[in-house]
Amino acid sequence: AQSVTQxxxxxxxxxxxxxxxxxxxxxxxxxxxxxxVQYPNQGLQLLLKYTTGATLVKGINGFExxxxxxxxxxxxxKPSAHMSDAAEYFCAVSEVxxxxxxxxxxxxxxxxxxx
Amino acid sequence: KAGVTQTPRYLIKTRGQQVTLSCSPISxxxxxxxxxxxxxxxxxxxxxxxSETQRNKGNFPGRFSGRQFSNSRSEMNVSTLELxxxxxxxxxxxxxxxxxxxxxxxxxxxxxxx
Numbered sequence: 279a280q281s282v283t284q285x286x287x288x289x290x291x292x293x294x295x296x297x298x299x300x301x302x303x304x305x306x307x308x309x310x311x312x313x314x315v316q317y318p319n320q321g322l323q324l325l326l327k328y329t330t331g332a333t334l335v336k337g338i339n340g341f342e343x344x345x346x347x348x349x350x351x352x353x354x355x356k357p358s359a360h361m362s363d364a365a366e367y368f369c370a371v372s373e374v375x376x377x378x379x380x381x382x383x384x385x386x387x388x389x390x391x392x393x
Numbered sequence: 394k395a396g397v398t399q400t401p402r403y404l405i406k407t408r409g410q411q412v413t414l415s416c417s418p419i420s421x422x423x424x425x426x427x428x429x430x431x432x433x434x435x436x437x438x439x440x441x442x443x444s445e446t447q448r449n450k451g452n453f454p455g456r457f458s459g460r461q462f463s464n465s466r467s468e469m470n471v472s473t474l475e476l477x478x479x480x481x482x483x484x485x486x487x488x489x490x491x492x493x494x495x496x497x498x499x500x501x502x503x504x505x506x507x
Binding site for chain 2: 312380382
């Protein structure tokens with residue numbers, strides 16, 4: 279079974295600093311990987327996804343992530359944090375090639391931005 | 394284009410009751426998935442429907458059920474509610490099943506069981 283581990287349930291950075299949210303996955307098949315963001319009292323919004331091809335994926339709001347197969351990682355980064363980035367971030371893996379539309383999520387990382 | 398809508402947004406029930414939650418997918422999307430979000434267990438997959446057929450089911454008791462209508466709208470039902478069923482229930486839609494297709498999430502229904 280596939281699984282996702284997010285290192286650090288809480289991450290705090292200063293405004294303008296680098297944001298790094300860590301995600302490691304376990305999968306017996308080539309994974310499809312996703313990062314979602316959740317703002318308070320809202321659903322999940324897709325930041326970016328990796329399916330095949332280029333391992334460096336760029337998403338919305340200046341975020342990007344790099345798929346590293348050898349490290350089974352898909353860390354999320356943003357060069358300069360903004361106050362509006364404060365939210366909870368979820369890494370997820372999709373079970374393929376079974377074709378099931380099922381996301382397995384990590385436990386989430388709450389990002390706090392300090393002024 | 395309107396996003397995924399879920400009704401109601403908030404719900405309070407008592408133990409032993411049953412509840413039905415509704416999800417309207419993005420127009421044209423035919424796949425609908427449901428997830429439960431709790432502080433303790435995080436986000437967990439409940440089930441997925443495509444073309445009125447349940448394609449996949451998570452590890453939840455039989456009290457949790459769902460269905461999908463011909464217009465792709467979906468409902469989930471929880472019978473004999475327990476305190477532990479208190480959660481945010483999220484619905485997501487996509488064009489079709491399959492791991493590459495992006496799932497778009499609704500705002501969720503927050504269920505409180507007293």
